[in-house]
Amino acid sequence: MNTSTSSDLLSTKLTAPYARAAHIQRPRLFKLLNAGLEGKLTLVSAPAGFGKTTLVGEWAAQHAPLPVAWVSLDSGDNDPYRFWRYVLAACQMLYPMDTAALDLLNAARPPSFESMLTTFINELARLPERGIMILEDYHVIHLPVIHEAMTFLLEHLPPSLHLVLITRAEPPLPLARLRAHGEMHEIHAEQLYFTLEETETFLQKTLASPLTPETLARIHARIEGWPTGLRLLALALQGHTEQREIERICTTFSGTHRHIFDYFEEDVLATQPEALQTFFLQTSILTRLHASLCDAVTDRADSAQLLEKLEQSNLFLLPLDDKRQWYRYYALFAEAMQHIAQRRLGTAELCKLYTRASHWYEEQKLYPEAIEAALAAGNVKHAAVMIERHFSLQQNMIELHTRYRWLRQIPAETLQEHPNLCLLFALAMLYTLDRSSPAILEPVEQVLSLADPPGEPNEFTGAIESVRAQIALWQGNEGQAIAYAHRALAHLPEDAHEFRCACLIIIGTEQQLQNRYEEARAYFLQAREASIRANNPYSERATISLLASSYQQEGKLHTADQLYHQVIEAAQDDVSDQAQAFIGLASILYEWNELEAAERYISQALDLGREYGPMLGERMVEEYIIQPATLLQAQILYARGEHEAARELLTALHPHSVHMKPHLLLTNIDAIQAQIAFVQGDTEAIRRISATRKLFNERRPFLQQEEIDFLIMARLLLMQQRAQEVLALIEARPQAQALESQLRLLLLKTLAHVQMREQTQARQTLLHALELAREEGFQRIFLNEGEALKPLLSALSAELRDKPLATYVRTLQQGCTRLQPTEQHHRTNRFVLIEPLSAQEKRVLHLLAANLSNPEIARELVVSINTIKTQVKSIFRKLNVNSRKEAIEVARQTGLLSL
Numbered sequence: 001m002n003t004s005t006s007s008d009l010l011s012t013k014l015t016a017p018y019a020r021a022a023h024i025q026r027p028r029l030f031k032l033l034n035a036g037l038e039g040k041l042t043l044v045s046a047p048a049g050f051g052k053t054t055l056v057g058e059w060a061a062q063h064a065p066l067p068v069a070w071v072s073l074d075s076g077d078n079d080p081y082r083f084w085r086y087v088l089a090a091c092q093m094l095y096p097m098d099t100a101a102l103d104l105l106n107a108a109r110p111p112s113f114e115s116m117l118t119t120f121i122n123e124l125a126r127l128p129e130r131g132i133m134i135l136e137d138y139h140v141i142h143l144p145v146i147h148e149a150m151t152f153l154l155e156h157l158p159p160s161l162h163l164v165l166i167t168r169a170e171p172p173l174p175l176a177r178l179r180a181h182g183e184m185h186e187i188h189a190e191q192l193y194f195t196l197e198e199t200e201t202f203l204q205k206t207l208a209s210p211l212t213p214e215t216l217a218r219i220h221a222r223i224e225g226w227p228t229g230l231r232l233l234a235l236a237l238q239g240h241t242e243q244r245e246i247e248r249i250c251t252t253f254s255g256t257h258r259h260i261f262d263y264f265e266e267d268v269l270a271t272q273p274e275a276l277q278t279f280f281l282q283t284s285i286l287t288r289l290h291a292s293l294c295d296a297v298t299d300r301a302d303s304a305q306l307l308e309k310l311e312q313s314n315l316f317l318l319p320l321d322d323k324r325q326w327y328r329y330y331a332l333f334a335e336a337m338q339h340i341a342q343r344r345l346g347t348a349e350l351c352k353l354y355t356r357a358s359h360w361y362e363e364q365k366l367y368p369e370a371i372e373a374a375l376a377a378g379n380v381k382h383a384a385v386m387i388e389r390h391f392s393l394q395q396n397m398i399e400l401h402t403r404y405r406w407l408r409q410i411p412a413e414t415l416q417e418h419p420n421l422c423l424l425f426a427l428a429m430l431y432t433l434d435r436s437s438p439a440i441l442e443p444v445e446q447v448l449s450l451a452d453p454p455g456e457p458n459e460f461t462g463a464i465e466s467v468r469a470q471i472a473l474w475q476g477n478e479g480q481a482i483a484y485a486h487r488a489l490a491h492l493p494e495d496a497h498e499f500r501c502a503c504l505i506i507i508g509t510e511q512q513l514q515n516r517y518e519e520a521r522a523y524f525l526q527a528r529e530a531s532i533r534a535n536n537p538y539s540e541r542a543t544i545s546l547l548a549s550s551y552q553q554e555g556k557l558h559t560a561d562q563l564y565h566q567v568i569e570a571a572q573d574d575v576s577d578q579a580q581a582f583i584g585l586a587s588i589l590y591e592w593n594e595l596e597a598a599e600r601y602i603s604q605a606l607d608l609g610r611e612y613g614p615m616l617g618e619r620m621v622e623e624y625i626i627q628p629a630t631l632l633q634a635q636i637l638y639a640r641g642e643h644e645a646a647r648e649l650l651t652a653l654h655p656h657s658v659h660m661k662p663h664l665l666l667t668n669i670d671a672i673q674a675q676i677a678f679v680q681g682d683t684e685a686i687r688r689i690s691a692t693r694k695l696f697n698e699r700r701p702f703l704q705q706e707e708i709d710f711l712i713m714a715r716l717l718l719m720q721q722r723a724q725e726v727l728a729l730i731e732a733r734p735q736a737q738a739l740e741s742q743l744r745l746l747l748l749k750t751l752a753h754v755q756m757r758e759q760t761q762a763r764q765t766l767l768h769a770l771e772l773a774r775e776e777g778f779q780r781i782f783l784n785e786g787e788a789l790k791p792l793l794s795a796l797s798a799e800l801r802d803k804p805l806a807t808y809v810r811t812l813q814q815g816c817t818r819l820q821p822t823e824q825h826h827r828t829n830r831f832v833l834i835e836p837l838s839a840q841e842k843r844v845l846h847l848l849a850a851n852l853s854n855p856e857i858a859r860e861l862v863v864s865i866n867t868i869k870t871q872v873k874s875i876f877r878k879l880n881v882n883s884r885k886e887a888i889e890v891a892r893q894t895g896l897l898s899l
Helices: 006-013 027-036 052-063 080-094 100-106 113-125 144-156 175-180 196-206 213-223 227-237 243-252 260-271 274-283 291-298 303-312 331-344 346-363 367-376 380-390 400-407 412-416 419-432 438-451 459-474 478-491 497-513 517-533 537-554 557-570 575-591 595-616 618-639 643-658 662-680 683-699 703-719 723-732 739-755 759-774 786-799 803-818 823-834 839-849 854-861 865-879 884-894
Strands: 041-045 068-072 131-136 161-167 184-188 317-319 326-329
Touching: 006 068, 027 041, 027 052, 027 161, 027 184, 041 052, 052 131, 052 161, 068 080, 080 100, 080 113, 080 131, 080 144, 080 400, 100 113, 113 144, 175 184, 196 213, 196 227, 213 227, 213 243, 227 243, 227 260, 260 274, 260 331, 274 291, 274 303, 274 331, 291 303, 291 346, 303 317, 326 331, 331 346, 346 367, 367 380, 367 400, 380 400, 380 412, 380 419, 400 419, 412 419, 412 438, 419 438, 419 459, 438 459, 459 478, 459 497, 478 497, 497 517, 497 537, 517 537, 537 557, 537 575, 537 739, 557 575, 575 595, 575 618, 595 618, 618 643, 618 662, 643 662, 662 683, 662 703, 683 703, 703 723, 703 739, 723 739, 739 759, 739 786, 759 786, 759 803, 786 803, 839 854, 839 865, 839 884, 854 865, 865 884
Parallel strands: 041 161, 041 184, 068 131, 131 161
Antiparallel strands: 317 326
8 A cells, every 4th residue: 555644745735737638738828827927926817617727737837938836725724834834845846945934934933924934035036046836726715814925925026936826716915006017917717718729629639530610610609618618528529429429419518607516417427437436426525635545535445546547537637746646636526526425425424434534644644634534524522632632732833723723613512621722722712813802802711711620720720821811911901911920820830931921921011010120120031031941032032122121111221222122133033023122222212312313213113013014913013013103203293392293193193092001002192292281381281181180090000100190290280380389299209219200200399499499409409310310311301391401401511520420411401402493394304204214115215316227226126127116106105206306305305315
């Protein structure tokens, strides 16, 4: 008996169906396929039965001018890891490529698909040869994340690879944009119909005796050039030589789309020997046919000979390898046989066949196929055993979409017998569905409750509570997440690194929000160690980011700056981490009054958010990128003196604050608006903000909010000339831990002393603040107070003998007078902040300014001319110009060329 290995079966998905002698040459279509190589994509789209695979297979085998890789897809490939593994493996067969992208995908903790594809694209771009990748039956793919990643690949595809998609329907890809840019060629049903000449050629090669011209004309008119109809008619005519009999068959032939299944049953299947009919029906359940597999399913011993005979008879069988060991049926024929088998054999017999197939797959160690067949057989208990045995929790980040699809087919009573599967199912839901949607809570909790062990809590209880903590956090319920995390840590053993890491991060974040920075960092350091032991680079980078945030909030800006740079260096494969680190750096640069540098980092973060938004998820991008970046933009506008523009931006952001953590976002919005109102002397505005805060904070969860409320109230008292009350309130407050908090209180005291005309005390208090702030380089915290501190800074500058401190004060004095916004400056910054150029558009703009032509820019950036044309149009739109000359002029005026 011939046996199979996993690599043998894999090769059948990566090999084109072999061309067969009975197929005819179709030069006009081969020319279209060759012409399509000028663009990125060729789309061959038509309903079943139009010969798409046959056409492309013959072209690939005999007429394609370049090497070809082929991936044959099926519904089980709706898992992004599985899908891209096949694509990358096919490219390994096509090119002598580096395996870096495939290694990333196969890693225990693979990166984002876009990061993996970036590695893949960069490797493709370095290849001197060109090749063709054909994806057959792309219509079976329905998972949005695969379409999104495919869109990314198409948008960045280098000239070294051309994609061909064979599909029954247009895929949800940016086809309109590809058409508009001339980057796609298409072949549709109307082009796949046989012409009269092709019909004649096909029948001449197929039939033993020639047909008269009149008969050929009638056949062509009746079938209308439909390829499968023509093939079925040729099959019906085989063995008939009398003209009268041929005329009768041609007249009564009904192989149209509407009658195709009936025709397969009545005119194809019924004419075969009974044993062969049974073989067709029994093996129709298999996506790939192997002699040993067919023997196991049909309980016969001659499948090898039978498969060979079927191929020679042109009975809808395609060989998939040159050794003729693996085959598959034509798609339309397989669908017809499955339809007939369901009716004739019945559910019980089909389950028996699937069970036999499952046992064979399991013997060959083809466990995914074995599980699929067991589930199709209704043998959920054995499927559960195989999933638990061969797909452990340690592998939970790989092919989660497939595992989710498997596990949702297993009933609750079976899941309850396998607590590990319940945990795996919950994680699969958490990381394949929208974990921020309230709709996910009930199904996840139902699965976790099945796994919850009776009796005293144990380490498995800890794992369940850890998952509950994670989903509570994603649902925006921090209090519940913290409670779950504490309970989980009480029961998790020290070696449960993955589950402990999540809980330590949650509790550390709680400590940070309570301004307990040293305690927070202790938890983050423990979490970092756990993430390293769990081989989880995502969590490791998250802990570094959190450490940076903790140091930043405490006022240790230089340490935070170094840690954010560490994150960026390590996060080449994680867009979210990069974007958040860019925002962290931007906020530090803002405090150091390096506004242009801060804007560049904000622009980079927003570019990543826009480009990878579909992958990251709307809520993720909104909370962790858009909201903090927009807040920083508003602060920069305020710093430039554009107070109304800052208010407009905050007002535009405010409606979105109902999403995610509104208590934190609204607090930050209110703090900035109160600062603006205070500097402008708008007592009514700050009174409204203070009143709103009192209503909003009846359930105030964190000390950071309480501190902001205090600052707003103190500013309102100052505006009401109640400086003495401000000093009394400050004296009654406990000592602040964070340096920034200490500085804010000292500045309030300074302003109160100024209002009370106590100049000596005001200078002494401000001097103390300056001494605390100098080492970390705080600037904006002083400059944001507007004109109020300028006289004091001038007085101190004249008195100071400490050279470093005097230099620091002079820097602040310069900052007070450096930015005087003009109308042009106002317009420019509004533009830059609202819709910045992407990183690639900035590169194109610099090359435009260097007077390079579009072809020269395309060569410089290793992209197509059409891509450059699109990016130039986008630049013109964003700059509100109509020509290259105008774009360069605006770029120079606004400083874009210095970025």
